[in-house]
Amino acid sequence: MTDVPATDVQATAETSTDSLTVRDNRTGQSYDLAITDNTIKAADLGQIRLGDEGPGLATYDPGFVNTASCRSAVTYIDGEKGILEYRGYPIEQLAEKSNFLEVAYLLIHGTLPSKAEYDSWVHEITYHTFVHENVKSFMEGFRYDAHPMGMLMASVGALSTFYPDARNIHDAENRHLQMVRMIAKMPTLGAWSFRHAQGKPFVYPDNDLSYTANFLSMLFKMSEQKFEADERLVKALDVLFILHADHEQNASTNAVRSVGSTQVDPYSAVAAGVGALFGPLHGGANEAVLRMLRRIGSKSEIPAFIEGVKNGNEKLMGFGHRVYKNYDPRATIIKKACDDVFEVNPLLEIAQELEKIALEDEYFVKRKLYPNVDFYSGLIYEAFQFPPEMFTVLFAIGRTPGWLAQWLELVQDKEQKIARPKQIYTGDRTLDFVPASERWA
Numbered sequence: 001m002t003d004v005p006a007t008d009v010q011a012t013a014e015t016s017t018d019s020l021t022v023r024d025n026r027t028g029q030s031y032d033l034a035i036t037d038n039t040i041k042a043a044d045l046g047q048i049r050l051g052d053e054g055p056g057l058a059t060y061d062p063g064f065v066n067t068a069s070c071r072s073a074v075t076y077i078d079g080e081k082g083i084l085e086y087r088g089y090p091i092e093q094l095a096e097k098s099n100f101l102e103v104a105y106l107l108i109h110g111t112l113p114s115k116a117e118y119d120s121w122v123h124e125i126t127y128h129t130f131v132h133e134n135v136k137s138f139m140e141g142f143r144y145d146a147h148p149m150g151m152l153m154a155s156v157g158a159l160s161t162f163y164p165d166a167r168n169i170h171d172a173e174n175r176h177l178q179m180v181r182m183i184a185k186m187p188t189l190g191a192w193s194f195r196h197a198q199g200k201p202f203v204y205p206d207n208d209l210s211y212t213a214n215f216l217s218m219l220f221k222m223s224e225q226k227f228e229a230d231e232r233l234v235k236a237l238d239v240l241f242i243l244h245a246d247h248e249q250n251a252s253t254n255a256v257r258s259v260g261s262t263q264v265d266p267y268s269a270v271a272a273g274v275g276a277l278f279g280p281l282h283g284g285a286n287e288a289v290l291r292m293l294r295r296i297g298s299k300s301e302i303p304a305f306i307e308g309v310k311n312g313n314e315k316l317m318g319f320g321h322r323v324y325k326n327y328d329p330r331a332t333i334i335k336k337a338c339d340d341v342f343e344v345n346p347l348l349e350i351a352q353e354l355e356k357i358a359l360e361d362e363y364f365v366k367r368k369l370y371p372n373v374d375f376y377s378g379l380i381y382e383a384f385q386f387p388p389e390m391f392t393v394l395f396a397i398g399r400t401p402g403w404l405a406q407w408l409e410l411v412q413d414k415e416q417k418i419a420r421p422k423q424i425y426t427g428d429r430t431l432d433f434v435p436a437s438e439r440w441a
């Protein structure tokens, strides 16, 4: 290989202060890469090669720890400061002063609705809450003990077969209709997944009720003419939906975007999001927190449990976050709600003590591990008599507008391409195949 003088700069950017100069010590060659929005384009690294042939330089980033996959104007997070904003509005203000359907409108449309826009949005969502009767028979076909998240994932995916028009993702009106349908039908599918596990008949939507009150009716109504949910519960659940409504490029949103990048219909993309959310490292953590607290059993067992975590035996579920290196602002709101809901609750006392001990322990301090949204949400859900299997379903209903807002942004973004990461191949090459008849002889 011929030596290239170290000063030879192959400019990809106008040499300006908004650039990064990279020197490849294998060749001595330098490159200027443009910096935009504090990022470099990974594709710009492709020009850095050892010779004329072979692949260009790439980045290796399992789990996208330091890779931006899109530009997004939906949700802003400052993980160091513990800030979360939807379309620029602080989560604390939305949780206190808005409601879930207004927040859903905000996430999807980018601005707050006028009175007429809000009324029309609520009307549309309310009148799409019913599902085709065949969805009901489909859901009845699950085993008696099917996990409601598995049922939700399958039934959201199944909606794509009921609405084949949803494949027309390039038509704005069509996209709007599918988003309305999905936000409207998620509570119906979620509630029916719950009723199935209980062996109880499915309850049809009651369109006289608000979004959240109707969901509670479909969950808990029995023989009464009309189900009247406790207003405090309706309000609390609505706030929990708001807190979960979006969280920028988290694992499930990334799944929605990744599947959506193939230009498949939004039901299939959201089904992928539900699957990702099911995992215990993501939305399934709230269920895992409650099981963990039960297993710890009493405050006196906390030190031994913490030792086990520090020795790597298990994780302190509900702690830690890829982005937050501070208290998750959603956890602050939920913790306060816990104080309002519970007078005495042994599990809450264990959780509070566990948090106190962990926040003073060097292991957690050094790694900046704080309670996340899931640490206290399970306790609230349990207080409202939801079984743990339902916790992640509640998360999924809340997250649906966020998934859809991100999906909408994706399909309108000219820079987006089919998601297709690179790999570093570590396997064998050019082996000679020996047929089974010879290998086994």
Ligand code: CMC
Pocket: 063, 250, 280, 281, 282, 283, 284, 285, 309, 314, 315, 316, 317, 318, 319, 320, 321, 322, 323, 367, 369, 372, 373, 374
């Ligand atoms: N308990 C004990 N140690 C932990 C925990 C925890 N909960 N979380 C992270 N660590 C340690 C981890 O072992 C690592 O230590 P070391 O540097 O010695 O190897 C260090 O902290 C950094 O962790 P990481 O796994 O590299 O961080 P990550 O960004 O890849 O993972 C996470 C983020 C949320 C998956 C992780 O913190 C975790 O597994 N937490 C428990 C599950 C949980 O509560 N998930 C809900 C997340 S919030 C809601 C949502 O988005 O769904």
